[in-house]
Amino acid sequence: MTPALRYGHTSTATAITFTAAAAGLAATPYWPAALALLYTAALFTWLAVRCYADHRRILLEHDWARRRALGEQPAPRDPCCRLGRASRGAAHDHRCTDLTTRHADDPRSEA
Ligand SMILES: [Zn+2]
Structure with missing residues (x-):
């Protein structure tokens, strides 16, 4: 598990939490707060996507370095x-x- 994958999972969980909180507030008089929570959830979703892409890139770079260390010419x-x-x-x-x-x-x- 890379740190990027850990941050991606944390960001995903945070986005789900904010979305659930927004759903809970949507039918109350505090619905403007739900909009702020949805915006924050979208921000954490974007962050999770970036973290998962970073994780995939780290794995690709490690695979490339491993193959090069084994004598291949990737x-x-x-x-x-x-x-x-x-x-x-x-x-x-x-x-x-x-x-x-x-x-x-x-x-x-x-x-
Ligand atoms: Zn380069």
Whole structure:
């Protein structure tokens, strides 16, 4: 279990709790509070989706590193790394799966 998966489960449980609380308040005079709870539930749902995507990416990166350690030449992932996607290929992080750019941001690297 990665921390991202744990945060994803927690966010999902929180979103369900907020949704249930909103349903409980919807038929009362406090219905405006239900709208705020629904908004918060949507925010936690979005957070859970991001955490589960982060978990899947961590598993893919670990599988890629394991296969490389075993002597295989796995193809780079698409996107090669999170920083590469965010910077549209201008920068890459130290866990980049594209070996041609992997150490470009590492100050200890001479390449
Ligand atoms: Zn990259």
